[in-house]
Amino acid sequence: MDINYxxxxxxxxxxxxxxxxADKIAEFADQTLASQRYLxxxxxxxxxxxxxxxxSSILKKGEISGSDPAYQTLGRLMMEVHGKIQMRGGSAEAFFRLIQFIQNLFLESLLAQVEPSEEVRQMLLYLIRFFNKLVMDTFRLYQLERKMAVEAQQNELMAVATPITEIWDGVLxxxxxxxxxxxxxxxxxxxxLQRIEEVRARVIILDLTGVSTIDTQVMHHLIQVIRASGLMGARAILTGIRPCIARSLANLNINMGDIQTKSTLSEGLKEAFRSLGFQVSRTQAD
Structure with missing residues (x-):
């Protein structure tokens, strides 16, 4: 039989x-969340x-719909509560335990006041459907929020991990x-490539000092970067090749003949100056 929600x-x-x-929810939250200082x-x-x-607003309308403004507001409220609990050291388990308690509270409250009947069964099914949807939608929003947070962190780390600095006119x-x-x-x-175009760079220094290991795929990526830079008119110098990296490159049998390498960033900078026609000399102090 169809149920008229x-x-x-x-x-x-x-x-x-x-x-x-409301009183029982507040009492439960006081005992579980306030005692842990989550709220x-x-x-x-x-x-x-x-x-x-x-x-009350959702029950009064009857139909459970994700497009209902009251239901959407309820979802945002659930995420706000969840966010505060997590921000203060709580877990997702503490939040969903609260949702489970509220669900059981509604079911027990209904059963305590009426005799079992088909009408009661439909009411129980209605409440179960309502809370199942609420939990699933809240969990989906939680997953989406986590995904967005992880992507934002990855973007921040990417920006920090690839700092491109103009250390001299035309040298990146x-x-x-x-x-x-x-x-x-x-x-x-x-x-x-964007920075090369912005500063009209003529030399770029790629420093591998912070790379602990290297394989064929990594070196292939670096060669692609170097050749793309060359097409933009910028000469690339590879620096920071430590003995372990040199051995790896030799074992990988990668042709480095057309790529200039230097052992240190300092040596690479000197080579960059030479290629630009600059002469760096030490001045004696008076």
Missing amino acids: STIGPEVLDRIDMSTI NENEIRDYTFELIDLF SLPVIGTLDSSRAMDLMEKL
């Missing part, structure tokens, strides 16, 4: 005491009041730090 919601609202439910008493009181108001320095995969290599190439 538009009429069951208001019936559920008539059968349960929302004021009692303070004022926050619990405000969140409980808003939660009950939104629940790019220290490569950590692991260089395909995604990062493409990002590095894009940023480097």
